[in-house]
Amino acid sequence: MIDVLYFAWVRERIGLPRESIETEAATVADLVEELRKREPRYEAAFADLRALRVAVDQDLCDFSASLKGAREVAFFPPMTGG
Amino acid sequence: MDIRVQDAPFDAGAELNAFTARIEGAGAVVSFSGVVRDVDGRLTRMEIEHYPGMTEAAITKIAAEATARWELADCLVIHRFGGLVAGDIIMMVATASRHRVAAFEAAEFLMDYLKSRAPFWKKETTDGGATWVAARDEDEDALSRW
Numbered sequence: 102m103i104d105v106l107y108f109a110w111v112r113e114r115i116g117l118p119r120e121s122i123e124t125e126a127a128t129v130a131d132l133v134e135e136l137r138k139r140e141p142r143y144e145a146a147f148a149d150l151r152a153l154r155v156a157v158d159q160d161l162c163d164f165s166a167s168l169k170g171a172r173e174v175a176f177f178p179p180m181t182g183g
Numbered sequence: 184m185d186i187r188v189q190d191a192p193f194d195a196g197a198e199l200n201a202f203t204a205r206i207e208g209a210g211a212v213v214s215f216s217g218v219v220r221d222v223d224g225r226l227t228r229m230e231i232e233h234y235p236g237m238t239e240a241a242i243t244k245i246a247a248e249a250t251a252r253w254e255l256a257d258c259l260v261i262h263r264f265g266g267l268v269a270g271d272i273i274m275m276v277a278t279a280s281r282h283r284v285a286a287f288e289a290a291e292f293l294m295d296y297l298k299s300r301a302p303f304w305k306k307e308t309t310d311g312g313a314t315w316v317a318a319r320d321e322d323e324d325a326l327s328r329w
Binding site for chain 2: 108110175180
């Protein structure tokens with residue numbers, strides 16, 4: 102089981118802030134492919150990966166990052182702090 | 184290092200005075216405050232979302248890097264989340280160092296990294312609806328100078 106978190110418009114498109122997912126995905130990109138196949142709202146949220154950022158266990162990383170041992174994956178748009 | 188992520192408002196002047204009073208051996212203090220802007224007078228609310236846990240960790244990492252690189256005597260970062268209105272202070276940074284160049288540079292570095300590496304997202308509501316503020320390419324490009 103892995104906790105998947107969504108923030109900002111990604112959260113709004115998918116319709117929930119977090120969920121636990123049973124997955125065998127080896128990488129973030131594999132997980133994204135699994136999610137996309139679920140329902141149109143996931144396809145809509147993940148339509149353009151260039152518009153998204155990802156963090157594994159609260160560390161920013163690439164979509165090629167491994168999910169081995171990961172507890173938490175978060176998807177969100179580019180950050181706008183400050 | 185003093186890092187705070189909070190929904191409550193804060194008094195930037197009082198924070199700056201308290202920061203200045205507690206540093207030792209520094210001859211320069213620089214501070215920056217970010218204020219909610221209302222460009223065309225239509226903003227009714229700004230909502231700031233963040234990623235609890237990662238936010239504090241990311242800011243701590245950025246602040247530790249600044250402290251080491253510019254040999255800061257101390258630094259302060261306060262960033263709000265939740266609902267704000269035009270004129271509210273969103274965040275502040277303060278840096279203290281022996282001489283002013285280091286304090287100015289470290290404050291700019293902190294701001295550049297907070298903008299695009301700390302997990303905050305802004306949503307603006309006007310009478311026309313609500314929109315997520317898009318990240319600007321310039322903000323990402325600003326990191327390359329460091």
